[in-house]
Amino acid sequence: MNTDNREVSRTGTYAWRTGETGGRVSVNLDGTGCFEGGTGLGFFDHMLDSLFRFSEFDGNLKVEGDPGSRHHTIEDTGTAxxxxxxxALNDRLGINRFGWCLCPMDESLxxxxxxxxxxxxxxLFTDERVISRGETMLEFFRSISRAARWTLHLGVLHAExxxxxxEASFKGLGLVLRQASALGRGSRIPSVKGIL
Known part of the structure; x- marks a missing residue:
């Protein structure tokens, strides 16, 4: 645990190769919202760009995989x-820890x-008529939450x-990531246990 005042890099990288996909990702929490690279899945790449833009994290992502393996690409990207x-969050020293928002996108909230x-x-809380619990994109939220060691509540309050x-979900995740990862607590771990 880092308890001194020295600068700690808030960056992370990960490379992987499975039977379905492979690639490399790097992130910088103290960035400007720049996202480069992608997965080859147009809509998913648009969602990732939104996440990085609103988190103000920088990211570089290169994913290789079977174009027909959409499910594995989305899940493995979330894990990576x-x-x-x-x-990048390191020991989470000095972060705000919590973030929350209501994010609209036209008729969706x-x-x-x-x-x-x-x-x-x-x-997940959702209207199954719009976003079913079997929605492939939700695999991203499940796998990123598992690998990042965070608790994420996502509620689709209204959508047609x-x-x-x-898109509101990805933008909202970006907004709350920026809020929760922001430094503002000095040299304290934001937990009564003293560890996260």
């Missing part, structure tokens, strides 16, 4: 990005709540359009 983010607690969890609901 979550692992890199967990590394999404509530996103995040706790960088060190405990993994993803909890799947695209808008998902």
């Amino acid at each position: 990005l979550g692992t890199a983010l967990n590394e 999404v509530r996103v709540s995040l706790d960088l607690s060190g405990r993994s969890g993803f909890y 359009n799947r695209h808008h609901a998902l």
